[in-house]
Amino acid sequence: xxxxxxxxxxxxxxxxxxxxxxxxxxxxxxxxxxxxxxxxxxxxxxxxxxxxxxxxxxxxxxxxxxxxxxxxxxxxxxxxxxxxxxxxxxxxxxxxxxxxxxxxxxxxxxxxxxxxxxxxxxxxxxxxxxxxxxxxxxxxxxxxxxxxxxxxxxxxxxxxxxxxxxxxxxxxxxxxxxxxxxxxxxxxxxxxxxxxxxxxxxxxxxxxxxxxxxxxxxxxxxxxxxxxxxxxxxxxxxxxxxxxx
Numbered sequence: 001x002x003x004x005x006x007x008x009x010x011x012x013x014x015x016x017x018x019x020x021x022x023x024x025x026x027x028x029x030x031x032x033x034x035x036x037x038x039x040x041x042x043x044x045x046x047x048x049x050x051x052x053x054x055x056x057x058x059x060x061x062x063x064x065x066x067x068x069x070x071x072x073x074x075x076x077x078x079x080x081x082x083x084x085x086x087x088x089x090x091x092x093x094x095x096x097x098x099x100x101x102x103x104x105x106x107x108x109x110x111x112x113x114x115x116x117x118x119x120x121x122x123x124x125x126x127x128x129x130x131x132x133x134x135x136x137x138x139x140x141x142x143x144x145x146x147x148x149x150x151x152x153x154x155x156x157x158x159x160x161x162x163x164x165x166x167x168x169x170x171x172x173x174x175x176x177x178x179x180x181x182x183x184x185x186x187x188x189x190x191x192x193x194x195x196x197x198x199x200x201x202x203x204x205x206x207x208x209x210x211x212x213x214x215x216x217x218x219x220x221x222x223x224x225x226x227x228x229x230x231x232x233x234x235x236x237x238x239x240x241x242x243x244x245x
Contacts, residue, residue, distance in 0.1 A: 038051055042128075056126045056143075058145060059142060059143065059144045059145065060144070060145050060146070087114060087163070087189060087190040087191075088112055088113050088114050088190070088191060088192075088238070088242075089113065089114060089115055089116070089117065089158065089163070089191070089192035089193070090104065090108050090113050090115075090116045090117070090192070090193055090194075090195065090231070090235070091116070091117040091118075091151060091154070091155065091165075091192055091193070091194040091195070091206075092104065092116065092117065092118045092119065092122050092194075092195055093119050093122075093148070093151060093194060093195065093196045093197060093202050093203055093206055094119055094121045094122060094148065094196060094197035094200065094203075095118070095122045095123065095195065095196075095197060095198065095227060096121070096122065096123050096197060096198060097123065097198055097227075098123045098124070098127045098129040098130040098133070099129055099130070099133050099228070100198065100226065100227050100228040101118075101122065101123055101125055101127075101130040101133075101134075102129060102130035102131065102132065102133025102134040102138070103133050103134070103228035103231070103232070104116075104195065104227070104228050104231045105125065105130070105133075105134040105137055105138050105141055105143075106133065106134045106135055106137050107228070107231050107232040107235050107236075108137075108141050108231075108235065109134075109137035109140050109141050110137075110235075111232075111235035111236055111238070111239045112239055113141060113235065114141075114142075115141065115142040115143075115144055116141055116142070116143050116144065117144045117145075117146050117151065117154060117192075118143055118144070118145055118146070119146055119147065119148040119151055120145060120146070120147050120148055121148050125138060125143045126138065126143075148203070151203075151206050151209075152203075152205040152206050152208070152209040153209075155192065155194070155206065155209040155210060156209055158192050159209075159211065161190075162190055163190045163191060163192055164187075164188045164190065164191050164192070164211050164212070165191070165192045165193075165194065165209065165210040165211050165212075166191060166192070166193045166194065166210055166211065166212050166213065166214045167194045167196075167202050167206065167207050167210040167212070167213040167214070168193060168194060168195045168196070168202075168213075168214060168215075168227075168230055168231070168234055169196070169201060169202060169207065169213040169214070169215065170215045170216075170223060170224055171201075171213065175210075175211070175212045175213055176212070176213045176214070176215060177212050177213070177214045177215070178214070178215055178216075178217055179214055179215065179216050179217070179233070179234060179237045180216075180217045182237070182241050183241065184240075184241055185241070185242075185243045186241055187237075187238050187241045187242040187243065188242065188243055189242055189243045189244045191238060191242065193214075193231075193234055193235065193238060194206060194210060195227050195230065195231055196227070198226070198227055214234065216230060216233050216234065
């Protein structure tokens with residue numbers, strides 16, 4: 001690995017941290033310079049004092065099941081550093097706002113989600129606003145890309161592996177649950193929660209592929225929340241009410 005250091009900040013804590021890392025853990029290039037230089041590179045004020053540039057790992061859902069006979073163990077084998085006991089998932093069906101995307105990723109990391117499925121009409125999870133709002137947790141939670149028309153099939157495969165799928169929706173239906181009415185252990189240990197587009201919600205086929213829809217109780221006159229706020233509330237509820245948490 002090589003490194004370039006500006007004279008002005010050559011004694012910075014960032015440099016010391018880089019030197020203390022094992023060689024294999026160091027970035028390929030470390031540049032230490034004045035804050036104004038980083039502001040010019042980014043095109044906006046860099047508040048955190050650090051920047052990174054790299055090529056994100058792209059994971060496609062079809063890589064997880066090479067054939068119809070493959071079991072779910074293929075998932076844990078292929079998704080390094082995803083835990084080998086993957087059991088909690090989020091699926092995003094057309095989430096288009098990068099701020100919402102980043103917030104959902106951050107919430108997913110906070111509440112123990114093992115991986116996130118994103119449809120191809122979602123905004124890029126690696127867009128700089130999404131990365132910034134996620135507070136860097138996008139590097140912790142694997143992002144798995146799936147075509148919009150195949151999301152229902154992916155959920156069906158999850159269900160075949162014993163994972164219960166929930167659709168976050170305020171629409172009333174025979175299979176609808178209310179988060180506030182659930183008790184401890186009412187949520188299974190393995191689950192997937194689906195969140196839809198900010199304007200159009202979840203596509204009908206995906207709703208049908210879910211075992212239940214789940215809603216958040218609100219006062220009269222308010223019929224919805226932003227998708228990122230709803231995600232935070234529901235994922236916290238799932239963590240709190242799931243079996244064997």
